[in-house]
Amino acid sequence: MNTKEVLSKLTDGNKRFVEAKLEHPNQSLQRKEELTAGQSPFAVIISCSDSRVAPEVIFDQGLGDLFVIRNAGNVVSDEVTGSAEYAVAHLKTPLVVILGHSECGAVKASMQGADDSEAIKTIVSRIKPALDLESTENSIKNNIKLQGERLKTAGSIIPELLKQGKIEIIGGYYCLTSGQVNFFEF
Numbered sequence: 001m002n003t004k005e006v007l008s009k010l011t012d013g014n015k016r017f018v019e020a021k022l023e024h025p026n027q028s029l030q031r032k033e034e035l036t037a038g039q040s041p042f043a044v045i046i047s048c049s050d051s052r053v054a055p056e057v058i059f060d061q062g063l064g065d066l067f068v069i070r071n072a073g074n075v076v077s078d079e080v081t082g083s084a085e086y087a088v089a090h091l092k093t094p095l096v097v098i099l100g101h102s103e104c105g106a107v108k109a110s111m112q113g114a115d116d117s118e119a120i121k122t123i124v125s126r127i128k129p130a131l132d133l134e135s136t137e138n139s140i141k142n143n144i145k146l147q148g149e150r151l152k153t154a155g156s157i158i159p160e161l162l163k164q165g166k167i168e169i170i171g172g173y174y175c176l177t178s179g180q181v182n183f184f185e186f
Ligand SMILES: [Zn+2]
Pocket: 048, 049, 050, 072, 073, 074, 101, 103, 104, 105, 106, 107
């Protein structure tokens, strides 16, 4: 599957979700059994942990379809990079989506300078360069781009695959109200 086909699958699935026409593909016992032989997910989704932004649900996909990496604020850390490297290099997954969303609590907390613990400070420090203190929405969109740019230059595997045109990294913005994901390049 090339990146264009992958994007169509995600767009079609999200349309089904928005229109309440879910098909719940690939969630049968047969699919579960087929996958014991291996996996070849068609997209890597780096999304926020927010309980309202579950990738398999909002893209109407099932088992073996999406390689999902989640944390508060969809930030790119070494662990995230390593997980994405595994998917693109070993599972040959062609498309990586950095998925942010409206009303993101992690971005809002970063705007307020949250410092509850060392671990939370680490997340805030990763989001901080993206902040526009006058606009939460701008901060969220900047954060998607910032994390994507980080991933594009992280380590050697991803930059090399990008150079060879074997993978693409794009952004996605999920609107909690409409349920729609808008994809964009950066
Ligand atoms: Zn969030």
